Structures are given as C-alpha cells and as structure tokens.
Ligand SMILES: O=C(O)CCC(=O)C(=O)O
C-alpha cells in the first residue's frame with residue numbers, strides 16, 4: 601500500500617452482532633450448541649447484582665484482599681511494549697477508585713486507568729473461580745446453565761475504569777460475558793479474519809482499532825468488524841476462537857464464564873487463562889516451525905516459491 605494513504609480513504613466493513621431474545625434455558629443451550637456466531641443475549645434476569653453493585657456497595661462488601669490490577673496512564677492498553685503495570689491493591693479500594701472514574705471525563709482527570717481480570721488463588725496453578733473466591737458477590741448473580749459442570753472451566757470477575765480498552769485477543773473456550781454495571785463496546789472479528797489481524801500468539805498488535813495505522817497494518821482493512829454495545833443485564837456469547845476488543849464506556853463490572861465445548865482431550869492441561877492453543881494446533885505449529893527451518897535452507901526465490909505453494913495447499917485443505 602502507498603505510504604501516503606490517508607485513513608479516510610479506507611473503509612472497513614462493519615456489521616452488527618445479532619441479538620438473541622432469551623426465553624428458556626433449554627432453547628438457549630441448544631442454540632449455542634449449533635451457532636458459531638457471537639450473539640447478544642437479552643431478556644435473561646441476571647439477579648439483584650444489576651441494581652445492587654454500585655461502586656459504593658462493592659467497596660463496602662468486598663474484602664481488602666489484594667488483587668493484581670493492570671494500571672495504565674493511557675486508556676488503550678498496549679502489550680508490545682507494555683504501557684501498563686500490574687499493581688497489587690485491596691479489592692475494595694479498586695472498587696472505590698473505579699467508581700470515581702465512572703465516566704470518560706472523570707477517568708481522564710484521574711490520570712490512571714484500572715483493569716482487573718480476577719485470577720485463581722494461586723495465579724500460576726489455579727483458574728479464576730468467582731463462586732469459590734467471592735461468595736459475598738456470587739450470591740447476587742444468576743446465569744443460565746448452558747454448559748454442564750464437566751464442561752465448566754472458569755468464572756472471571758472484570759472491573760474496569762471508564763475508557764480503558766483491552767487489546768484484541770482470542771480465547772480457546774466458548775464464553776458468556778455477563779454485563780453487570782456500566783456499558784462496554786465490543787468489536788469482534790471472525791476466526792476467518794485471523795490472518796488480517798497480524799496476531800502475535802493470542803493477541804493483535806492493532807491496538808487502536810478505530811484509528812489504525814493502515815500503512816503498518818494494510819490487511820486489517822479486509823477484516824470485517826462485528827460491533828455491539830453491552831448494557832447492564834446483557835450477555836455476550838463469544839464463540840471460540842472469535843477475536844474480541846473491549847472498550848469500557850463507563851466504570852464497568854462484568855463476569856465471564858468459560859467452558860469447554862469440545863472434547864476434553866483437545867485442551868492443554870496447564871492452561872489457567874483458557875487461551876493456550878488446542879493440543880493438535882500446538883503440534884501443527886511445532887511442525888510448521890520445522891517446515892520453515894527447512895525452507896530457510898533454500899535460495900530466496902525457491903523459498904518464496906515453496907512458501908506460496910504451501911499457502912495454497914493449506915488454504916485448500918483448511919478453509920471452510
Ligand atoms: O470484558 C472484558 O474486559 C474482557 C472480556 C473478555 O476478554 C472475555 O470475556 O473473554
């Protein structure tokens with residue numbers, strides 16, 4: 601792409617995430633077993649948390665146990681290089697700070713943005729389990745049982761100040777994100793667009809998806825963006841491995857539930873975040889790195905020839 605391209609000349613296709621009106625658990629469960637598209641689920645009563653969980657309430661009922669919080673001077677979180685630090689702070693204190701930065705204006709005055717993704721008791725070994733770890737809160741929330749106990753993997757509490765935006769990433773398990781307080785804007789990208797997102801492991805380096813550097817990321821213009829806004833009480837079904845980028849429009853509280861929709865043997869056993877590649881994919885990536893080493897032995901024009909040749913084979917054999 602010419603280096604004098606201006607962002608206004610490039611239009612990315614944007615679609616809206618479809619809505620699903622909740623009627624009963626069985627119908628929703630069956631629906632989620634067949635659709636592989638994200639859906640905004642509305643009409644399910646998530647319980648008293650929706651009215652109850654103000655920052656003042658959370659400040660008063662949450663413990664002063666230390667939690668590890670991402671703290672950044674900028675609202676757009678970047679991972680390479682990192683523009684945030686992990687700081688330990690009492691959970692009840694975090695609720696108060698996030699409450700002060702409840703909208704974009706007050707958050708920008710605070711000069712620090714906060715983002716909590718709850719971790720397991722031992723963050724290196726255990727998965728986050730909201731029910732076990734935060735009984736003072738979990739009694740206030742209801743979620744539809746769309747997965748079995750066997751399939752359940754983790755439940756993660758997410759607290760964020762207004763404005764903070766989490767980089768685009770994929771998770772390896774199916775997921776329902778339940779919005780409790782404030783609004784989130786979520787942009788999703790299909791797994792079919794993964795090659796247009798310049799992935800580095802599970803994350804995309806295109807941090808500012810609303811104003812991307814088109815010279816650096818020209819293929820991003822081919823990606824279709826699926827947008828939705830989550831309001832309190834809404835739930836978003838994010839099928840694995842759809843990519844998602846989350847911007848907090850207000851002070852937000854949300855919980856998400858990951859579950860294993862595939863056979864258990866597919867999943868890495870040492871995965872506490874639910875984002876390690878499936879075991880056969882890990883094997884395929886190792887074989888690919890060996891194939892690339894073999895191609896390195898060739899002169900450049902043969903390396904490119906075989907590289908392009910192999911892309912064609914991979915496309916033919918893997919694209920649906
Ligand atoms: O709500 C957020 O901040 C992130 C949600 C997310 O990444 C997830 O539910 O997998």
Ligand SMILES: [Fe+2]
Nearest residue numbers: 769770771844
């Ligand atoms: Fe995620």
